[in-house]
Amino acid sequence: MNLDLLTSHIIESSNDVIISISLDGNINYCNYATVKNYGYAKEELLDKPYHILLPQEKLAELAKIMESLMFGEYIDTLESIRLSKDQKRIKVSVVFSPVKNNMGKLIGFSIIERRLTEYRKAESRSQALIETAPDAMVIVNNCGQIILVNGQAEKLFGYTRNELLGQDIEILIPDRFLDKHSSHRKSFFSNPHTRGMGRDMELWGKKKNGEEFPVEVSLGPLRTEETLLVSAAIRDISERKYAEEKFKRLLESAPDPMVIVDQNGAITLINGQTENLFGYSRDELLGQQIELLIPGKFRAQHPEYRKKFFQNPKLRPMGMNLELFGLKKNGEEFPVEISLSPIQEKDSMLVSAAIRDISDRKYIKQLEQKNRELEQFAYIASHDLQEPLHTVKSFVQLLKTDYHNQLDHQAQQFLSFIFQSTSRMEKLIYGLLEYSRIGKQKQLSLVDCNKLLKEVIDDLHAKIVEAKATIHVDHLPTIDAYKTELWQLFQNLLSNAIKFRKQDVDPIIHISCIQNNNESTFSIQDNGIGIQSKFFDKIFIIFQRLHFREDFEGTGIGLAQCKKIVELHGGKIWLESNPGMGSNFLFTI
Ligand code: ADP
Numbered sequence: 001m002n003l004d005l006l007t008s009h010i011i012e013s014s015n016d017v018i019i020s021i022s023l024d025g026n027i028n029y030c031n032y033a034t035v036k037n038y039g040y041a042k043e044e045l046l047d048k049p050y051h052i053l054l055p056q057e058k059l060a061e062l063a064k065i066m067e068s069l070m071f072g073e074y075i076d077t078l079e080s081i082r083l084s085k086d087q088k089r090i091k092v093s094v095v096f097s098p099v100k101n102n103m104g105k106l107i108g109f110s111i112i113e114r115r116l117t118e119y120r121k122a123e124s125r126s127q128a129l130i131e132t133a134p135d136a137m138v139i140v141n142n143c144g145q146i147i148l149v150n151g152q153a154e155k156l157f158g159y160t161r162n163e164l165l166g167q168d169i170e171i172l173i174p175d176r177f178l179d180k181h182s183s184h185r186k187s188f189f190s191n192p193h194t195r196g197m198g199r200d201m202e203l204w205g206k207k208k209n210g211e212e213f214p215v216e217v218s219l220g221p222l223r224t225e226e227t228l229l230v231s232a233a234i235r236d237i238s239e240r241k242y243a244e245e246k247f248k249r250l251l252e253s254a255p256d257p258m259v260i261v262d263q264n265g266a267i268t269l270i271n272g273q274t275e276n277l278f279g280y281s282r283d284e285l286l287g288q289q290i291e292l293l294i295p296g297k298f299r300a301q302h303p304e305y306r307k308k309f310f311q312n313p314k315l316r317p318m319g320m321n322l323e324l325f326g327l328k329k330n331g332e333e334f335p336v337e338i339s340l341s342p343i344q345e346k347d348s349m350l351v352s353a354a355i356r357d358i359s360d361r362k363y364i365k366q367l368e369q370k371n372r373e374l375e376q377f378a379y380i381a382s383h384d385l386q387e388p389l390h391t392v393k394s395f396v397q398l399l400k401t402d403y404h405n406q407l408d409h410q411a412q413q414f415l416s417f418i419f420q421s422t423s424r425m426e427k428l429i430y431g432l433l434e435y436s437r438i439g440k441q442k443q444l445s446l447v448d449c450n451k452l453l454k455e456v457i458d459d460l461h462a463k464i465v466e467a468k469a470t471i472h473v474d475h476l477p478t479i480d481a482y483k484t485e486l487w488q489l490f491q492n493l494l495s496n497a498i499k500f501r502k503q504d505v506d507p508i509i510h511i512s513c514i515q516n517n518n519e520s521t522f523s524i525q526d527n528g529i530g531i532q533s534k535f536f537d538k539i540f541i542i543f544q545r546l547h548f549r550e551d552f553e554g555t556g557i558g559l560a561q562c563k564k565i566v567e568l569h570g571g572k573i574w575l576e577s578n579p580g581m582g583s584n585f586l587f588t589i
Contacts, residue, residue: 017092017113020099021050025066028108037115039085050111053082055089069098069109076162082113091116135233140169142189142228144182156236158208169232174206192221192228205234214241256354261290263349265306277357279329290353295327310349313342318356326355335362379436382429389429393422428543431557435542438561439568442482449476449522452483453511456490460498467498467507474512477520479589485565486589490524492558493585497526499552500583519571520589527582536575562587 011018012032020029027045035042038053045052051059058080065075075096082090092113099108127148130137136153138146146164154161157172164171173181188195196218205215214237222229248269251258257274261267267285275281278293285292290306291299309316318339326336335358343350396419399407407415453473457464464471471494494509501507510525531539531546538544542560545552566573566587577583 015114017111017115019045019050019111019113020108021111022108023106025049025051037084037090037113038082044085055081055083057081065096066109069096070106072098079116130231133233135235137231137233138164138169138172139222139229139231140185142230144169144185146171147229153234156207156234157205163208172205172234174204174212177204188219188230189228192230194221195219205236213238254354256356258352258354259285259290259293260343260350260352261306263310265289265291265303267292268350274355277328277355278326284329293327295325295333298325309340309351313349313351315342316340318354326357334359375436378432382432382436385429386426386433389422389426393419393426396422424549428555428557431555431561432542435557435561435564438485438488438564439482442485442568444480445483446478447481447483447486448478449486449513452487453490456487456494459491460495463495463498467501469498469501469507469509471509472511474510476511476513476522477515479520481569481589482565485568489562489565489587492562493524496558497524497528497583497585499554500526500528502527502529502580521586522589523584523586525582525584530579530581530583531575531577532579533577536577540573 014031015033017034017037018029018031019027019034021027026047027050028047030042030045034040034045051062054062061080068075077093077095080092080094082092084090092115094114095112097110097112098106099110101107126139127150130139130148130150133150133152136156137148137150138153139148141147146167146169149161149164153164157164159171169185170178170181203215203217204212206212216235216237218233220231220233222231251260251269251271254271254273257277258269258271259267259274260269267288267290270282270285274285278285280292291302294302316339318337322338324336324338325333327333337356337358339354341352343352396415400412400415400419404412450473453476457471457473463469490511494511497509498507505527508527511523512525513520513522515521535546539546540559540563543556544560545554545556547554562585563573566589569589571588573585573587575583575585
């Protein structure tokens with residue numbers, strides 16, 4: 001069989017309609033499939049214009065195609081309609097090609113037409129179907145070529161359908177993922193399975209204009225009779241990503257460490273403060289069970305609590321007096337306060353936990369508790385010591401008066417030492433008792449400080465006269481305060497200012513007050529002996545004095561009392577002083 005015979009045999013046995021036409025559009029050849037498909041005998045078609053096979057509305061299309069072919073343009077496969085002899089409309093896909101002679105001169109065109117079979121109908125049904133999908137859909141054959149797209153895909157990627165059909169799917173993927181993608185695609189085809197939209201993978205799409213955007217993709221295999229296709233639903237998640245970013249930034253700006261946990265107790269998000277507090281890096285925590293951060297002895301019950309919370313999720317604020325503990329990476333346990341709040345996601349529930357390290361607060365609480373106990377002890381001790389002391393003092397007194405004649409001079413001297421000491425001890429115990437009583441029966445009231453100071457000064461009248469002291473009092477405010485305690489405060493400071501005077505200088509004392517917002521700063525300024533700055537802290541401690549009793553009488557309790565009273569009012573007390581230059585005691589209320 002020679003080659004021409006073979007060729008014509010093949011052409012005649014083809015199921016596709018094969019026609020050749022001259023430059024002026026007349027049919028000069030058609031194969032047997034033409035007869036079969038359109039119902040004309042060959043003789044009825046030869047030398048007839050090709051357009052007798054076209055319905056009226058396709059004539060313009062043909063004219064355009066012919067024109068393009070004349071100009072040597074390539075015509076893609078297109079879908080069109082042909083008319084059979086009995087005027088039935090037949091859907092076909094058509095390929096036009098130029099025919100040239102030995103010299104390369106255009107002498108006509110070949111036309112191959114294929115009836116659109118059931119498969120094609122199914123395809124157009126698929127097309128209709130994917131148009132209804134909310135997501136952008138792209139269907140790819142096993143070579144990775146796009147064979148179907150929906151309108152959403154056109155819109156999302158900025159290509160027209162015709163620009164996409166027949167292209168490699170990689171046209172929609174940023175260059176930096178190309179290597180990985182084609183191997184992924186091959187492995188998917190070797191083991192095709194449905195893959196839902198996953199959040200675990202960072203996927204990106206690329207638009208026609210080059211712009212990249214984050215996407216979520218779900219894949220599903222589509223088995224047809226002929227081949228395996230893959231459908232990809234693509235969702236633009238820029239907005240969600242943006243919202244996520246915003247949420248993450250918000251989380252970072254929170255003052256407390258925050259941990260976000262899913263329903264299974266897995267840590268899904270943390271902020272930097274959490275890394276700092278627990279000593280783990282972000283990577284070490286994400287995906288781990290939250291129980292990692294809970295000390296061993298509480299760990300076993302925790303999943304149960306967690307489940308209960310998820311069953312009935314509601315905001316739980318801090319400070320519920322729950323004894324909670326955290327566990328650092330280095331094994332250290334520490335007390336925490338935790339607030340919980342549910343976050344309802346579209347299809348799941350998360351819980352955000354704000355965690356506050358309260359080690360310091362616990363320590364301060366313990367300290368306060370200890371202080372209270374100590375004060376209680378001082379109160380009871382001083383109270384109970386008073387009586388036996390009183391007894392000792394009375395009997396010394398009796399000895400002194402009733403046995404005066406029977407005691408020699410030395411014994412009398414000893415007795416007077418005992419008497420002095422017991423008197424002093426009495427003062428100390430009384431002072432201690434007073435000190436521990438401060439605030440026990442405090443009563444807040446509006447106190448006119450001008451009036452109060454007048455009373456204090458009247459009370460100290462004898463001392464003032466004796467010391468030849470001058471006292472200037474500026475106009476003072478009326479404040480909310482504990483009156484008895486405030487009275488004691490002024491009394492202590494004023495008597496110190498009189499007491500610690502220079503030997504040869506009459507004391508001049510100035511009392512004033514500056515008001516600022518809600519705070520009054522009082523000042524008691526003297527021209528006395530002054531204090532070295534290294535003692536500024538020491539003098540406020542109970543029983544701490546800087547002088548011999550012979551020089552200045554005292555117990556060392558006064559300033560400790562002052563400090564306690566000021567702190568009772570939520571204020572501060574301090575001083576400014578230089579030795580020999582007087583002192584200025586200041587306090588805020
Ligand atoms: P006391 O007055 O009973 O000694 P305080 O607690 O009132 O005890 O004062 C403690 C010490 O602070 C005093 O012993 C004294 O050395 C010093 N001090 C207090 N007030 C003044 C003052 N106005 N000028 C100089 N020193 C003072």
